[in-house]
Amino acid sequence: MTDTPILEVVGLRKTYPVTQDGQRTDFVAVDDVSFSVQQGSSLAIVGESGSGKSTIAKLLVGLERVTAGTILIDGQDRTAKPRGARARRQRGSDIQIVFQDPYTSLDRRQTVEAALAEAVRLHSNLNRDQVARRVTELAEMVGLDQRQAEARPIALSGGQRQRVAIARALAAEPRVLILDESVAALDVSIQAQILNLLADIREATGVTYLLISHDLAVVRQLTRDAIVMRRGLVVEAGSTVSVLDHPQEAYTRRLRDSVPRPGWDPHQISREGAIATADNPNTATKESHR
Amino acid sequence: MSILAVQSASPEPVEMPTSSAGRRHRVGVGTWIALGILVFFMLVALFGPLLVSTDPSSISLMDSFGPPQPGHPLGFDGEGRDLFARLVYGARSSMLGPILVVLISTLLGGSIALSAAWIGGAYDAVVARVIDALFAFPGLLLAILAVSLVGPGLLAASIALSIGYTPYVARIIRSAALQERSLPYVSALTVQGLGGTSVVLRHILPNVSGIIVAAATLSYGYALIDLAALSFIGLGVQPPASDWGVMVANGIPGLLQGYPQASLYASACIVLVVGAVNFLGDRLTEAAEGGR
Numbered sequence: 001m002t003d004t005p006i007l008e009v010v011g012l013r014k015t016y017p018v019t020q021d022g023q024r025t026d027f028v029a030v031d032d033v034s035f036s037v038q039q040g041s042s043l044a045i046v047g048e049s050g051s052g053k054s055t056i057a058k059l060l061v062g063l064e065r066v067t068a069g070t071i072l073i074d075g076q077d078r079t080a081k082p083r084g085a086r087a088r089r090q091r092g093s094d095i096q097i098v099f100q101d102p103y104t105s106l107d108r109r110q111t112v113e114a115a116l117a118e119a120v121r122l123h124s125n126l127n128r129d130q131v132a133r134r135v136t137e138l139a140e141m142v143g144l145d146q147r148q149a150e151a152r153p154i155a156l157s158g159g160q161r162q163r164v165a166i167a168r169a170l171a172a173e174p175r176v177l178i179l180d181e182s183v184a185a186l187d188v189s190i191q192a193q194i195l196n197l198l199a200d201i202r203e204a205t206g207v208t209y210l211l212i213s214h215d216l217a218v219v220r221q222l223t224r225d226a227i228v229m230r231r232g233l234v235v236e237a238g239s240t241v242s243v244l245d246h247p248q249e250a251y252t253r254r255l256r257d258s259v260p261r262p263g264w265d266p267h268q269i270s271r272e273g274a275i276a277t278a279d280n281p282n283t284a285t286k287e288s289h290r
Numbered sequence: 291m292s293i294l295a296v297q298s299a300s301p302e303p304v305e306m307p308t309s310s311a312g313r314r315h316r317v318g319v320g321t322w323i324a325l326g327i328l329v330f331f332m333l334v335a336l337f338g339p340l341l342v343s344t345d346p347s348s349i350s351l352m353d354s355f356g357p358p359q360p361g362h363p364l365g366f367d368g369e370g371r372d373l374f375a376r377l378v379y380g381a382r383s384s385m386l387g388p389i390l391v392v393l394i395s396t397l398l399g400g401s402i403a404l405s406a407a408w409i410g411g412a413y414d415a416v417v418a419r420v421i422d423a424l425f426a427f428p429g430l431l432l433a434i435l436a437v438s439l440v441g442p443g444l445l446a447a448s449i450a451l452s453i454g455y456t457p458y459v460a461r462i463i464r465s466a467a468l469q470e471r472s473l474p475y476v477s478a479l480t481v482q483g484l485g486g487t488s489v490v491l492r493h494i495l496p497n498v499s500g501i502i503v504a505a506a507t508l509s510y511g512y513a514l515i516d517l518a519a520l521s522f523i524g525l526g527v528q529p530p531a532s533d534w535g536v537m538v539a540n541g542i543p544g545l546l547q548g549y550p551q552a553s554l555y556a557s558a559c560i561v562l563v564v565g566a567v568n569f570l571g572d573r574l575t576e577a578a579e580g581g582r
Contacts, residue, residue: 061481085485092483105474107493118492119482165478172482 004075005036006208007060007095007176012069014055029055031232033069037176037225042202042209044219044240046255047229053212056229057180060210061097074175093123096169100181102161106153112139112164113149119171138167141204142197159190163197170201178210183218195221216259220244228252321573324566331563335385338378346375347530355549367537367552368544377555380532383521385563387444388513394452396506399459406460407467408490418464421457429454430516437525444527447520455509462505466498500578508571511564518560534560 012033015026030052037043045053058064060071066079073094082088099105106115116135120126126134139149142163153161162182169177179198183191195218202209211223219226219240226243228236228251236249247253257269344362353370356362364373406417429451436450437443470476471494479489520526521535529536534556541553 063477063480085483088485089483092481095481097478097481099474099478101474105478107475107479107497109496110493118484122482122484168478168482 004039005072006039006074007210008036008070008072008075009056009060010034010070010072012056012059012071013067014052014059014064015067028232030059033229033232033234035227035234035237037208037210039175040202040206040208041225042211042223044211044213044223044226045229046213046216046219046226046243046252048214048255050231051229052232053229054180055232057097057178057210057212060176060178061095062091089122093172093174095176095178096172096174097178097180098162098165098169098182100184102158102165102185103153105165106161106168108153111150111152112144112156112167115164115168116149116171119168123172134171138171141170141201142167157190159186159194162186162194166194166197166201170205170207173205174207176208176210178212179222180212181214184213184215191218198222214255216244216256228255318573320569324569324573327562327566328570331381331385331559334378335381338381342375342378344372344375346371346379346532348372355544355547355551364555365551367540368549369540373552373555376532376537376552377534377559380534380537380556381559383444383527383531384514384518384534384560387448387517387526388510390448391452391455391513391517392506392510394449395455395459395509396502398452399456400463400502402456403460403463404467404490404495407464407471408486408494417460421461421464424454424457425461427454429458429512430519433516433520434525437520442525442528444517444521447517447526451513451516455513459502459505459509463498463502466501467494470494470497500574504571504574504578507567507574511567511571514560514564514567 012030013028014030015028018025018027033052033056035043045056047053055064059066062078062082065081069079071078076094078091078094082091110118113135116138117131120131120134120138124131124134135149139145144160144163144167148156148160153164156164165182183194186194198209199222201207209222211219213219223240226238226240227234228243228247228249230251236243236247236252243252244256247256254269257264258266348371350366350370353362353366354368356366356370358365362372362374364377367373367376402417406414432454433447433450436446440446467490476489476493479493517526518533518535518538521533522539524539527533527536529540537556538553538560541550541556544550545553
């Protein structure tokens with residue numbers, strides 16, 4: 001592992017104009033977020049809904065423009081809009097993303113093969129036979145058989161569709177793959193299969209994962225480092241194990257305690273949460289022992 | 291194993307048979323009848339004049355309002371012209387004229403709508419406002435304006451009508467394209483590095499094509515009525531050339547004298563075709579929306 005980070009984010013900020021009580025103000029979705037990820041490593045961004053974690057994903061892939069701050073991939077800045085088709089494709093092979101909803105993330109008129117071939121052609125100059133071979137290779141990598149590869153999305157289950165989305169992202173041979181709640185819409189047994197698949201893919205390709213999730217079990221299984229976000233701010237950062245096992249922040253402890261388990265009392269957590277948010281975090285959540 | 295937080299999964303769509311025909315909606319009897327009517331009149335419009343040897347313009351005052359007789363299955367109008375021949379020849383301008391309107395308005399409206407939906411921002415806002423403003427002008431009024439500038443005739447009227455129909459088509463396609471654009475697969479393609487033109491032409495356009503075909507079908511029916519109306523008031527097809535709208539107008543004196551055939555037959559043709567087209571348009575709209 002080298003020392004240069006593959007992905008480095010410095011002072012990232014994103015605001016949206018909103019009108020509140022007739023006054024125009026800026027809603028701060030992401031505020032002064034900085035982190036870096038080493039090549040082949042993995043980072044989780046954890047937080048509740050609305051904490052700004054998905055906004056970060058959109059900023060990283062260029063679906064939204066940053067208000068302030070820089071995003072560096074392998075030292076290359078990508079905060080400005082890409083100029084020209086080549087720059088666009090280059091960005092595509094830097095970072096790819098797998099979205100949450102497997103039902104709408106594929107073009108319903110396109111067969112799996114056609115979707116993969118389109119992505120392969122975009123990022124290579126292969127001839128027809130080579131494209132077909134690469135498509136087969138990608139389909140096999142994510143565990144789709146020939147019949148599924150020839151099918152349209154409507155004939156596939158949620159898990160199978162998410163495999164297609166992963167294969168399409170990998171077609172660009174990205175350095176970083178963002179998984180934006182990518183397994184959240186799948187049921188638990190399928191979720192486990194996809195997580196295993198992702199672990200295998202990382203071993204085979206050395207791709208760097210950026211996992212965005214509210215699901216701490218998934219985070220624990222797939223990532224080495226984690227940052228915890230709340231209301232657009234990073235409240236805690238460190239290795240996944242230490243963040244989840246020995247959280248320093250009351251908010252992280254609450255997130256962890258919010259995972260259902262035997263003896264779990266959601267009312268108590270929200271009561272304690274209310275005290276914690278009243279600027280008195282030390283008396284708030286009791287350290288829970290496993 | 292720790293318990294995984296379960297988020298509400300998106301509902302499984304109703305699984306449909308996966309054979310290629312399985313995605314089609316069940317085609318009802320009404321659809322077949324409507325399609326049959328439309329195809330029949332289209333064939334008449336295209337080939338009828340080649341098969342009917344009677345001259346639709348030859349006047350024989352001896353036969354004024356004459357009843358049907360061998361070789362003249364529908365009888366004669368006030369000037370003694372063969373009604374059957376006039377209907378068949380009239381089908382040509384009445385049926386084919388609206389096609390021009392549909393082609394131009396769909397092409398124009400489609401390009402405006404797709405570019406607005408893709409580019410978004412200020413451009414889309416302006417397009418949306420202009421579309422709303424143009425809705426205030428009935429297509430027929432624009433057509434009358436054009437005729438008053440260039441003189442009577444089908445071509446100028448059709449082009450003006452096309453422009454009048456463009457906002458209607460553009461609005462439908464724009465809203466469908468906006469909905470399509472918001473789907474994550476479009477974001478995924480953008481992240482891949484696919485250019486806007488490719489995304490729109492290769493992905494968004496095919497996915498809204500059902501809506502486009504449905505809108506075009508419905509506007510064909512409206513255009514047929516509007517063009518017939520123009521001919522009726524004497525601004526479209528000029529007599530003695532035959533057209534259903536012209537026939538309805540020419541039949542008015544007969545109507546008053548107790549010989550309604552000319553107006554009746556021509557009106558019946560218009561009603562049949564427009565009814566069939568509207569029925570098909572509705573079915574196509576349902577199918578297109580159901581497939582989304």
